[in-house]
Amino acid sequence: MASVRVAVRVRPMNRREKDLTAKSIIKMEGNKTSITNLKIPDSISGESTRDRTKTFTYDFSYDSTDCKSSTFVSQEKVFKDLGSDVLKAAFEGYNACVFAYGQTGSGKSYTMMGNPGDAGLIPRFCEGLFSRISEATRWDVASFRTEVSYLEIYNERVRDLLRRKSTQTYNLRVREHPKDGPYVEDLSKHLVQNYSDVEELMEAGNINRTTASTGMNDVSSRSHAIFTINFTQAKFDAEMPSETVSKIHLVDLAGSERADATGATGVRLKEGGNINKSLVTLGNVISSLADMSQDGVNTNLKKKSVFVPYRDSVLTWLLKDSLGGNSKTIMIATVSPADVNYGETLSTLRYANRAKNIINKPTINEDSNCPADQRTAG
Numbered sequence: 001m002a003s004v005r006v007a008v009r010v011r012p013m014n015r016r017e018k019d020l021t022a023k024s025i026i027k028m029e030g031n032k033t034s035i036t037n038l039k040i041p042d043s044i045s046g047e048s049t050r051d052r053t054k055t056f057t058y059d060f061s062y063d064s065t066d067c068k069s070s071t072f073v074s075q076e077k078v079f080k081d082l083g084s085d086v087l088k089a090a091f092e093g094y095n096a097c098v099f100a101y102g103q104t105g106s107g108k109s110y111t112m113m114g115n116p117g118d119a120g121l122i123p124r125f126c127e128g129l130f131s132r133i134s135e136a137t138r139w140d141v142a143s144f145r146t147e148v149s150y151l152e153i154y155n156e157r158v159r160d161l162l163r164r165k166s167t168q169t170y171n172l173r174v175r176e177h178p179k180d181g182p183y184v185e186d187l188s189k190h191l192v193q194n195y196s197d198v199e200e201l202m203e204a205g206n207i208n209r210t211t212a213s214t215g216m217n218d219v220s221s222r223s224h225a226i227f228t229i230n231f232t233q234a235k236f237d238a239e240m241p242s243e244t245v246s247k248i249h250l251v252d253l254a255g256s257e258r259a260d261a262t263g264a265t266g267v268r269l270k271e272g273g274n275i276n277k278s279l280v281t282l283g284n285v286i287s288s289l290a291d292m293s294q295d296g297v298n299t300n301l302k303k304k305s306v307f308v309p310y311r312d313s314v315l316t317w318l319l320k321d322s323l324g325g326n327s328k329t330i331m332i333a334t335v336s337p338a339d340v341n342y343g344e345t346l347s348t349l350r351y352a353n354r355a356k357n358i359i360n361k362p363t364i365n366e367d368s369n370c371p372a373d374q375r376t377a378g
């Protein structure tokens with residue numbers, strides 16, 4: 001049993017916020033994040049003080065507002081805290097998932113992919129993976145097979161971001177394997193031997209990703225993107241061949257924008273609706289799972305059978321194992337520091353607070369090749 005680990009990251013003020021002379025309303029101290037509603041006057045005491053400033057505790061609170069500050073959290077620090085745990089999980093044979101959630105323009109793509117020369121979690125994770133593989137291969141500890149796939153969910157349809165010349169990239173079917181769970185039929189998987197192989201695929205996929213300029217972000221990701229690494233390790237344990245297979249999902253969600261904040265109309269508004277359908281379902285799944293684990297903690301409560309609506313959206317269906325299932329999962333909630341985004345930011349912080357209560361059941365995916373009687377002998 002393992003709780004979903006939750007980190008919150010606040011980015012610097014952007015141009016738009018500066019032009020609006022926005023004020024910073026986010027404070028971080030240790031693992032605590034506070035948000036202040038500047039519309040409630042400072043002088044009021046009692047109940048209203050609590051309404052003015054709300055404080056949440058997460059596994060990590062990352063202040064990335066000012067690179068000159070001594071408490072500034074860099075891409076490297078985020079990777080050291082979170083990415084290296086995912087790397088460890090992969091080598092131990094666990095499934096893992098990292099997903100970034102937050103308002104449009106709050107820093108999800110920056111955190112997951114990063115910018116040129118300022119790499120985010122996904123490239124750092126892949127680099128780390130291959131540096132550990134080459135280390136282990138040098139010592140002949142094990143042999144490895146790494147395959148990647150990259151898809152986007154756009155308007156509730158699955159599209160392969162890595163199959164360039166095919167007409168069948170749109171609207172792939174999601175099916176369910178009796179043992180391995182939901183998967184995308186005909187999604188291309190690419191065998192990679194080193195980091196530059198992955199880099200090439202990642203770049204190609206990012207170019208194919210659906211983006212558009214919205215009122216909130218010049219390069220806004222209009223889709224949910226799932227980068228998946230299938231990592232197989234074969235070795236000899238006590239002279240018996242054994243194999244572990246881990247699936248690592250690295251997910252950059254589309255923004256949770258409201259139509260009025262982004263000025264969306266027409267196609268953008270329809271996209272918004274479909275993006276929100278997936279995100280609303282994600283919220284419902286998180287709530288159901290959080291309720292379920294709270295019931296488990298409170299033994300006085302009769303255990304309700306809670307229905308988890310995974311199938312209500314493509315996103316939650318594909319991430320079924322990552323949410324409440326066989327996976328070590330991390331959520332990174334990204335927020336803006338500005339008062340003009342108070343409502344969206346508070347909603348993200350509440351979402352993240354709820355996700356802390358999800359209990360997953362990660363298990364090592366070991367597939368021993370030896371017959372069962374030999375496995376238990378000795």
Ligand SMILES: Nc1ncnc2c1ncn2[C@@H]1O[C@H](COP(=O)(O)OP(=O)(O)OP(=O)(O)O)[C@@H](O)[C@H]1O
Nearest residue numbers: 011064104105106107108109110217220221254255
């Ligand atoms: N921590 C950060 N430090 C520096 N710049 C950042 C940070 N977070 C985000 N930015 C910058 O803010 C802008 C918006 O970030 P990003 O594109 O990552 O947002 P997003 O949440 O992925 O938005 P969308 O949902 O619209 O795709 C980018 O120019 C990005 O480089």
